[in-house]
Every structure is written in C-alpha cells, then in structure tokens.
Amino acid sequence: xxxxxxxxxxxxxxxxxxxxxxxxxxxxxxxxxxxxxxxxxxxxxxxxxxxxxxxxxxxxxxxxxxxxxxxxxxxxxxxxxxxxxxxxxxxxxxxxxxxxxxxxxxxxxxxxxxxxxxxxxxxxxxxxxxxxxxxxxxxxxxxxxxxxxxxxxxxxxxxxxxxxxxxxxxxxxxxxxxxxxxxxxxxxxxxxxxxxxxxxxxxxxxxxxxxxxxxxxxxxxxxxxxxxxxxxxxxxxxxxxxxxxxxxxxxxxxxxxxxxxxxxxxxxxxxxxxxxxxxxxxxxxxxxxxxxxxxxxxxxxxxxxxxxxxxxxxxxxxxxxxxxxxxxxxxxxxxxxxxxxxxxxxxxxxxxxxxxxxxxxxxxxxxxxxxxxxxxxxxxxxxxxxxxxxxxxxxxxxxxxxxxxxxxxxxxxxxxxxxxxxxxxxxxxxxxxxxxxxxxxxxxxxxxxxxxxx
Amino acid sequence: xxxxxxxxxxxxxxxxxxxxxxxxxxxxxxxxxxxxxxxxxxxxxxxxxxxxxxxxxxxxxxxxxxxxxxxxxxxxxxxxxxxxxxxxxxxxxxxxxxxxxxxxxxxxxxxxxxxxxxxxxxxxxxxxxxxxxxxxxxxxxxxxxxxxxxxxxxxxxxxxxxxxxxxxxxxxxxxxxxxxxxxxxxxxxxxxxxxxxxxxxxxxxxxxxxxxxxxxxxxxxxxxxxxxxxxxxxxxxxxxxxxxxxxxxxx
Numbered sequence: 041x042x043x044x045x046x047x048x049x050x051x052x053x054x055x056x057x058x059x060x061x062x063x064x065x066x067x068x069x070x071x072x073x074x075x076x077x078x079x080x081x082x083x084x085x086x087x088x089x090x091x092x093x094x095x096x097x098x099x100x101x102x103x104x105x106x107x108x109x110x111x112x113x114x115x116x117x118x119x120x121x122x123x124x125x126x127x128x129x130x131x132x133x134x135x136x137x138x139x140x141x142x143x144x145x146x147x148x149x150x151x152x153x154x155x156x157x158x159x160x161x162x163x164x165x166x167x168x169x170x171x172x173x174x175x176x177x178x179x180x181x182x183x184x185x186x187x188x189x190x191x192x193x194x195x196x197x198x199x200x201x202x203x204x205x206x207x208x209x210x211x212x213x214x215x216x217x218x219x220x221x222x223x224x225x226x227x228x229x230x231x232x233x234x235x236x237x238x239x240x241x242x243x244x245x246x247x248x249x250x251x252x253x254x255x256x257x258x259x260x261x262x263x264x265x266x267x268x269x270x271x272x273x274x275x276x277x278x279x280x281x282x283x284x285x286x287x288x289x290x291x292x293x294x295x296x297x298x299x300x301x302x303x304x305x306x307x308x309x310x311x312x313x314x315x316x317x318x319x320x321x322x323x324x325x326x327x328x329x330x331x332x333x334x335x336x337x338x339x340x341x342x343x344x345x346x347x348x349x350x351x352x353x354x355x356x357x358x359x360x361x362x363x364x365x366x367x368x369x370x371x372x373x374x375x376x377x378x379x380x381x382x383x384x385x386x387x388x389x390x391x392x393x394x395x396x397x398x399x400x401x402x403x404x405x406x407x408x409x410x411x412x413x414x415x416x417x418x419x420x421x422x423x424x425x426x427x428x429x430x431x432x433x434x435x436x437x438x439x440x441x442x443x444x445x446x447x448x449x450x451x452x453x454x455x456x457x458x459x460x461x462x463x464x465x466x467x468x469x470x471x472x473x474x475x476x477x478x479x480x481x482x483x484x485x486x487x488x489x490x491x492x493x494x
Numbered sequence: 495x496x497x498x499x500x501x502x503x504x505x506x507x508x509x510x511x512x513x514x515x516x517x518x519x520x521x522x523x524x525x526x527x528x529x530x531x532x533x534x535x536x537x538x539x540x541x542x543x544x545x546x547x548x549x550x551x552x553x554x555x556x557x558x559x560x561x562x563x564x565x566x567x568x569x570x571x572x573x574x575x576x577x578x579x580x581x582x583x584x585x586x587x588x589x590x591x592x593x594x595x596x597x598x599x600x601x602x603x604x605x606x607x608x609x610x611x612x613x614x615x616x617x618x619x620x621x622x623x624x625x626x627x628x629x630x631x632x633x634x635x636x637x638x639x640x641x642x643x644x645x646x647x648x649x650x651x652x653x654x655x656x657x658x659x660x661x662x663x664x665x666x667x668x669x670x671x672x673x674x675x676x677x678x679x680x681x682x683x684x685x686x687x688x689x690x691x692x693x694x695x696x697x698x699x700x701x702x703x704x705x706x707x708x709x710x711x712x713x714x715x716x717x718x719x720x721x722x723x724x725x726x727x728x729x730x731x732x733x734x735x736x737x738x739x740x741x742x743x744x745x
Contacts, residue, residue, distance in 0.1 A: 429584075432583075435581070436584070436595075437543070437566040438569075438570055438575075438576050438578075441592075441599055442599065446567075
C-alpha cells in the first residue's frame with residue numbers, strides 16, 4: 041500500500057522543480073500554452089498525484105513510481121548521435137511516414153515526404169507557435185487538468201511532443217509512424233504532450249511505437265489530445281515496448297464530432313508499469329469509437345487499463361475489447377466505464393475484458409461499469425479471468441503437439457481476437473509476429489529494428 | 495503391439511478401472527462394450543495419457559515400451575490416436591494450423607522435414623475426400639460451431655491425417671444419425687490396414703455392423719467380465735447388459 045507521506049514529499053518536490061525551472065519550461069511555448077500551464081500548475085498544487093484511495097487508481101502506486109532520482113530536461117538536448125541512421129524499424133511491408141521523437145521532443149521526420157496540402161506534422165513546440173489558430177481553441181480543452189492530477193502535472197511541465205493536423209477532406213493513405221525513443225544515461229522523467237486533429241471528413245492512420253534504448257528507469261507521463269471533426273476517421277495503433285524498469289502513464293483524451301470514427305488499439309508488449317487512460321467523448325451523433333487493448337505481461341510487470349467512454353449524444357456506437365495474458369507475478373487491472381447521458385438515446389455500447397492467468401501468483405483485477413441515464417440503450421459488458429483450457433491443451437497434445445507449442449497456440453488464439461481488429465494488413469502481420477515472439481519468450485522488439493531497445 | 499496388464503486407475507482417489515487385461519495384436523479390431531459408468535472412457539483417456547486420471551497399479555506396454563511413462567504428445571507421435579467422445583472446441587485455432595502443427599510434429603518425430611504448404615494442403619484435400627468431410631469445416635476454428643456429427647467426422651479426418659498405428663475410438667457412434675454413422679465407419683474401414691489396430695469403444699452394437707471386430711470385451715464396473723469373438727456383440731444386443739449382471743450374480 042502507498043505511503044501518504046511519500047506522495048506528499050513527491051508532490052512538493054515536483055512543485056519545487058516547476059517553480060525552479062519555470063523560466064526554461066515556458067521559454068519555447070506560445071502564450072496560450074503558458075497560460076494553461078499556470079492554471080494546471082495551480083491545479084496540481086491542489087490535487088497532487090492521484091492516491092490509491094481513488095477507485096480508478098486503486099492498483100497504481102504513484103508514490104513508488106515517482107520516487108527516485110529522475111532527471112528532467114528543461115531545454116532541448118543537442119543530440120550528437122544521428123538516430124536516424126539507427127532506425128530501420130519499418131518492416132518492408134509497412135510503408136509508412138516515419139516521425140521520430142527522442143526523449144519526448146520532436147526529433148526529425150523524413151523530409152522527402154510529400155504530404156497532401158495543408159497537412160502539418162511536427163513538433164508541438166514549433167507548430168503551436170507557427171499555427172496558433174489551429175490549437176488555441178483546443179489546447180487542454182479535453183484533457184481538463186482541474187480534476188486530474190496527472191494531466192495537470194503534464195500540462196504544467198509539457199514543452200514538446202507531437203503535433204499532427206489533417207485538414208478537411210484530406211485522406212492520408214500511408215500510415216504515419218511515430219517512433220518514441222527514450223535514451224538517456226540516467227533515470228529520466230518526461231511529460232510529452234501530443235496534439236492530433238483530424239478535421240472534417242479527413243482520415244489517417246497513426247502507428248505509435250514506444251521504445252527505450254538504454255536500461256535506465258524511464259518515467260513517461262504523456263497526454264495526448266485528439267480531436268475528430270465531422271465524419272473524420274482516425275486509427276491509432278500503439279505498440280508499447282519499453283524496458284521492464286520503466287513506467288509509462290499514457291493519457292489520451294478524444295473528442296468526436298458527428299459521424300466520426302475512432303479506433304485505438306494498444307498492444308502492450310513490454311514495460312515495467314503501464315497505465316493507459318483512454319477517455320473518449322462521443323460528442324456528435326452517429327459517431328463510433330472502437331477501443332482495443334492487448335497486454336502480454338510477465339515477471340513483475342503491472343498493466344493498468346482505464347477507459348471512459350462518454351456517450352454524450354444519441355445514435356452513437358462504442359465497443360471496447362481488452363484481453364491480456366499474465367504470467368509469473370505480473371499484475372493487471374482493467375477499469376472500464378461507459379456513461380450514457382440522458383439525451384443519448386439509441387446508444388449501442390459494448391465492453392469486454394478477458395484475461396488468462398498462467399500462474400497462481402499472477403493477479404488481475406477487472407471492473408466494468410455502466411452508468412446509464414437514457415432509456416433506449418443497448419449496452420453489454422463482461423469480464424473474465426481464467427486459465428488455459430486444460431481440455432483443449434490435452435486435445436492438442438493427443439494429436440502430437442507438444443505442451444509448450446499447444447500452450448502457445450492457445451494463448452495466441454486468445455490474443456488474436458484483438459490483433460484481428462487491426463484492419464490494416466501489413467501492420468496486423470507485424471504485430472502478429474511481435475505477439476508470437478513475445479509469447480515464445482523471444483526478443484520481441486520490432487523485428488527489423490537494429491536498435492537494441494532493452 | 496499393446497499389452498494391458500492388471501491396469502488400475504482412478505480419479506480423485508476413486509478407483510474406476512479395477513484391473514484390466516487386454517492384448518492387442520497388429521491388424522486386430524477390438525470392441526470394448528459396457529453399460530454407462532463402467533469405465534470405458536476412463537480406459538481410453540488413460541491410454542491417451544490424460545493426467546487427470548491416476549494409474550495406481552498395473553502396466554501398459556506399447557511396442558515393448560512402457561506407455562504409462564510417455565507424455566500424451568509422445569504417445570500420439572508413436573502412433574496412438576484417441577477419437578474423443580466429446581471433441582473439444584478451440585476458438586481461434588484454425589483447423590489448418592492445428593493439423594499442420596500435428597502433422598509436422600509427427601514428421602519431425604520420424605526424422606522427416608516439415609511438409610511444404612502446398613504438399614500439406616494437398617494431403618488435407620486427399621484426406622477430406624477419403625472421409626467425406628465438408629471442405630468448409632477445415633477452414634474454421636477447431637470444432638468451433640461444428641454439429642455433433644461434424645465433430646465426429648472431424649475426428650476421423652484427423653485420424654486419416656495422422657495415420658495412427660493404434661486408434662482408440664471412444665463412443666464415436668454416440669449422437670450420430672445412420673448416415674453420419676456410415677460415413678464415420680467407412681472412414682475407419684478405409685484407413686484399416688494389416689498393420690494398424692483399432693479399439694472401438696461403444697455402448698451399442700450398432701457401430702459393429704459397420705466396423706467388424708475380431709474381439710469383443712465387456713467392461714463392467716471397472717473389470718473385463720467377458721471376452722469373446724464378434725458374436726458376443728450380437729448376444730449383448732439381444733439380451734442386454736442385464737444378462738451380464740445376472741451371470742455375475744447381480745440383480
């Protein structure tokens with residue numbers, strides 16, 4: 041259980057760090073971001089890091105996570121290594137635009153890209169200054185730091201991250217691949233801030249790969265705001281593959297307008313502690329959200345998925361599917377909430393969380409929740425925690441398949457329901473391969489990447 | 495090929511098999527009959543290596559090797575096949591991948607290279623025709639959503655793919671209509687050679703009209719109480735199991 045004094049000390053330390061470095065933190069941001077920063081800092085002073093007494097953070101010990109001697113950087117690094125030469129992460133089939141962020145800051149993209157007119161992709165610090173008209177209205181609008189200590193902390197400290205804007209009626213066919221690299225020579229903390237806006241009737245696919253290049257402790261507290269205009273379509277696939285002493289708190293806030301469709305599919309492959317907060321507001325009629333997650337954990341990993349789907353308008357559809365395999369002493373939590381507001385008639389909401397525990401020591405806590413205020417609603421939710429099916433295992437062995445292989449095939453079959461939701465064949469193949477290797481206990485980093493991530 | 499001597503086995507401390515003796519030679523068909531709860535399925539499961547059941551006494555040798563020390567997968571690779579009474583559904587594992595894994599494990603055991611994709615699919619096609627199984631079934635997950643009859647046909651299909659030396663068919667006839675029964679029996683007969691043997695476990699004599707046994711054993715309360723030629727099956731059909739009970743002095 042957490043130590044209240046410990047959290048208090050950490051909150052004071054973080055507050056002190058902000059005050060000490062506020063000049064540098066503000067330096068590369070436009071005024072509208074710094075204004076939000078001030079508000080968020082005041083919020084954080086009030087809120088601090090979430091306590092385990094709050095139901096949705098019950099299995100997260102932030103005191104333990106934030107304790108330690110983390111370095112934060114308040115000015116952009118002068119990188120001496122040319123990371124671009126190291127990256128060959130795209131398997132031949134995955135023909136993508138590659139964007140690299142190092143330690144939470146935009147690093148480079150391939151300049152040969154020819155994006156359709158009006159598309160903006162780059163660093164948040166730079167593009168927020170160059171194009172305030174896009175961001176000013178929305179920055180921190182949906183992340184709302186007034187009742188969320190983690191988001192407040194991010195908004196206070198955030199200096200850079202990813203910025204993507206897809207203009208109206210624009211379709212980007214090739215996926216945009218974001219490679220998030222953490223590389224430092226000490227324990228390191230960072231608060232990346234990402235902003236993605238798909239304007240009316242635009243569409244894009246984004247693949248986010250999170251990596252650590254050195255075995256230090258990394259703590260990422262990222263916030264991503266995503267805005268979908270009318271009839272926009274956006275798919276985000278996230279491969280979380282960081283070292284097992286790292287912690288990643290990934291908070292995503294999505295706002296959807298009428299007729300829009302959003303997909304989030306997170307494959308958590310490695311990482312010491314992973315917390316995904318996915319908040320989706322279906323804020324326009326006939327919008328659709330599909331939120332999927334697959335987590336494969338072992339040793340002392342902890343995976344914590346929190347989802348909140350807010351059906352604010354009628355005639356919307358949401359579906360959530362989270363599946364996980366927990367081995368050794370791994371622990372996990374799923375806390376999924378569906379809110380159907382009074383006027384959100386003809387809502388269709390679905391949620392499922394299935395888990396397989398491979399040992400007696402592995403633990404999973406799952407809590408689906410429905411809160412419904414409309415009367416014409418179709419909702420279903422369910423959660424299971426079980427073991428490998430012994431009958432199926434014996435059936436396979438009785439055909440000559442070894443126990444190990446049979447187990448793998450069964451785990452793989454279990455996981456495939458989530459992978460199968462990736463409706464982009466090359467990426468599906470790649471993640472399939474990654475999952476297969478992970479389940480086999482082989483090194484699971486992106487198969488073609490020459491960088492040793494762990 | 496198979497010698498079962500004084501085999502005793504049970505589950506959770508409850509003894510089900512109370513001393514079984516059976517000798518199976520190459521090319522023979524043995525039928526094991528008996529009323530419900532006599533231990534027929536337990537015997538099949540023990541032979542296939544189901545760890546749920548604990549062998550407490552006796553021995554089973556298979557081609558001179560101690561079968562009871564072998565893992566289920568090694569028994570299968572050495573040529574033992576169990577046709578399940580209730581085949582298991584495995585959502586997410588396709589029939590093709592399942593069979594490919596099984597066939598290639600068998601090949602590896604015999605020192606052969608894995609089959610190429612095209613050779614494997616060709617083999618599947620041949621065997622599907624042989625056992626008259628609907629092509630669509632093999633494109634689905636293992637047994638998922640199969641009807642009772644389809645599941646049993648699928649067992650025979652798997653048997654055809656793996657070409658066992660000793661097939662143990664546990665109540666393969668249960669739940670089959672007469673047409674499906676004929677298909678299943680035909681499959682078994684087509685796969686019959688002078689070298690391989692079959693143990694047919696059944697409650698009814700019906701299946702034995704199609705698969706003609708050399709020997710019939712009656713299993714009752716965990717013991718073989720009667721062994722004879724195929725005529726014993728007819729006698730059982732006519733007189734019912736009560737006749738056996740009476741002979742044993744039970745009411």
